[in-house]
Amino acid sequence: MILPTGVVVGLVLLTIGLTGLFLARPSITAGLTGKILAFVALCVLPALCIAAGMSTHMQRSEQTQFCISCHAMENYGKSLYVDDPSALPAQHFQNHRVPPDMACYSCHTDYTIYGPFKDKLKGMTRIYMQYVSTPPNPITIPGGFKNAQCLHCHLGARAFEENPVHAAMMDSLKSEQTSCLTSGCHDTVHHASQVDHLKMWRPGP
């Protein structure tokens, strides 16, 4: 279940209030009601706060704003606004082929049951590189960008399946033998290093 951040903040404040009661007057636990209240305030509610906080953080980490808030990702965020019809991420973002507020996550998660957790672990590695070691330049995806991430949405779509080029190599695309990106067909991706010199698209008000 996904709770709005405001609800989680309210739950945390309520728990702080109740817990503060036991900090000020621990003798409340002498009675049965106090013991039950202590169990709720010092065990049940904190556990709920951890679960709700984790859920909120997982949900927030899927947002475009979250991804590009990291310094190393700034240019990748800017590249979504490049005014170039051949730029794959920019076209997906600008034409809402992916939800604009979840643009990074839509193409970079692996859509498995543990996908979000695996993404978090990868993210932790990137945080380590950012703050402890040195981020690679240019930033690369370990193992390369998988076709499965494209096919998650495009497979079954009429325009994709009826395209004669796609139809001719469908098995090869599905088995990852031919890459959508590096085979030369859709190789214009993020212009991260040149983004400051390119024409940019400005969304209307």
Added chain:
Amino acid sequence: MKLGAMGISRLLKISSVLIIMGLLLELVSLLWLHPLSFVLFAFVAASLIGLGVVVYLISVVFVASAPAGRLG
């Protein structure tokens, strides 16, 4: 020092302080949209809250059975 001798009120206070510190850090992490906010939540806030809950449970298991008269 034995846990029983420490007294339930002391353990409750330690537990409360740990939980409140963890919850305050969770609040900060919720209001801060940055990759480090997840680190702050997962490694610091959740650990403090979890530790506070464990201290409370220890007080229930090991101290509640001790002779009365240690409260307050």
